[in-house]
Amino acid sequence: xxxxxxxxxxxxxxxxxxxxxxxxxxxxxxxxxxxxxxxxxxxxxxxxxxxxxxxxxxxxxxxxxxxxxxxxxxxxxxxxxxxxxxxxxxxxxxxxxxxxxxxxxxxxxxxxxxxxxxxx
Amino acid sequence: xxxxxxxxxxxxxxxxxxxxxxxxxxxxxxxxxxxxxxxxxxxxxxxxxxxxxxxxxxxxxxxxxxxxxxxxxxxxxxxxxxxxxxxxxxxxxxxxxxxxxxxxxxxx
Numbered sequence: 078x079x080x081x082x083x084x085x086x087x088x089x090x091x092x093x094x095x096x097x098x099x100x101x102x103x104x105x106x107x108x109x110x111x112x113x114x115x116x117x118x119x120x121x122x123x124x125x126x127x128x129x130x131x132x133x134x135x136x137x138x139x140x141x142x143x144x145x146x147x148x149x150x151x152x153x154x155x156x157x158x159x160x161x162x163x164x165x166x167x168x169x170x171x172x173x174x175x176x177x178x179x180x181x182x183x184x185x186x187x188x189x190x191x192x193x194x195x196x197x
Numbered sequence: 198x199x200x201x202x203x204x205x206x207x208x209x210x211x212x213x214x215x216x217x218x219x220x221x222x223x224x225x226x227x228x229x230x231x232x233x234x235x236x237x238x239x240x241x242x243x244x245x246x247x248x249x250x251x252x253x254x255x256x257x258x259x260x261x262x263x264x265x266x267x268x269x270x271x272x273x274x275x276x277x278x279x280x281x282x283x284x285x286x287x288x289x290x291x292x293x294x295x296x297x298x299x300x301x302x303x304x305x
Contacts, residue, residue: 122242122285124294137293138198171241180229181248182289187241 079104081172081188089166089195095159099172099188106130106153110175112184113146113157115168123168127175128155162195169193199223199288203297209305216273218284218300225266226290233262233271236299237282245284246271276302 085097099111112127126136128146136144140159148155159166170193174186200223210216220231228249234242244253246262249269259274273280281304286297 121298122287122296124287124296135292139293173241176247180227181251182230183232183244183247183253184234184242184287185244185247185253187243190241 079174079186081174081186083170083172083188083191085191085193087192087194089162089193090197091163091195092161095157095162095166095170095193095195097157097170097172097191097193098154099156101153101155101174106148106150106155110177111146111148111155112173112175114171114173114184115166116171116190117165117168125157125159125170164195167193167195198293199226199291199295201286201288201295201297203284203286203300205300206298207301207303209303210276211305212276212278214276216271216276216280216302218271218273218302220264220269220271220286220297222267222269222288224291226288228265228269230288230290231262231264231269232287232289234285234287235280235282236285242285273302278304 080102082100089095107130110127113125128134143160145158169190171190172188173184176185202221204219231249233246236242250262261272283299283301
């Protein structure tokens with residue numbers, strides 16, 4: 078059974094870089110797209126971007142200048158870096174697997190999420 | 198950017214009642230690119246419906262999705278206690294992928 082687990086600091090200072098890793102267990106990271114989504118406390122969901130296991134990426138333009146998503150197939154992990162953070166980046170960050178079958182795309186597996194607070 | 202508008206914001210119903218949730222998309226998309234998720238407090242979202250009308254694995258048949266173009270609907274035929282949650286629609290038709298703001302289904 079494939080599971081996703083986010084890890085990383087729960088507190089980041091303003092102007093610094095938020096770094097999170099998602100570890101995929103119980104299955105291979107290969108042949109899938111992988112994504113990051115965030116949810117500010119009490120608010121809705123925002124898609125951050127995705128990466129294919131081969132390394133190609135697609136980012137939300139609203140965050141593109143600050144976001145880097147990378148993959149390490151040898152460790153079965155993918156990562157998120159978000160630079161120059163402010164309090165507006167405080168959110169629960171989820172990693173998720175993107176399933177693409179023919180024309181269908183959807184997030185079929187999610188991590189449990191990790192709360193990242195931006196504060197000095 | 199494609200905007201998804203869900204209505205109503207909150208739906209107050211009793212167990213056993215039928216719930217009808219709407220998702221209006223700002224520009225037409227293929228039904229292949231519309232999904233619905235359920236989120237309970239403190240939990241990650243869970244996939245319910247993909248391709249507008251296809252139930253995900255393990256999702257009971259009281260959940261159904263329909264629609265095309267710019268208007269999509271999620272129907273819960275008979276609410277069970279575990280179905281009270283927030284529901285989000287999401288589109289994959291155009292980048293950036295976007296979510297609706299959510300509909301909360303609460304116990305009346």
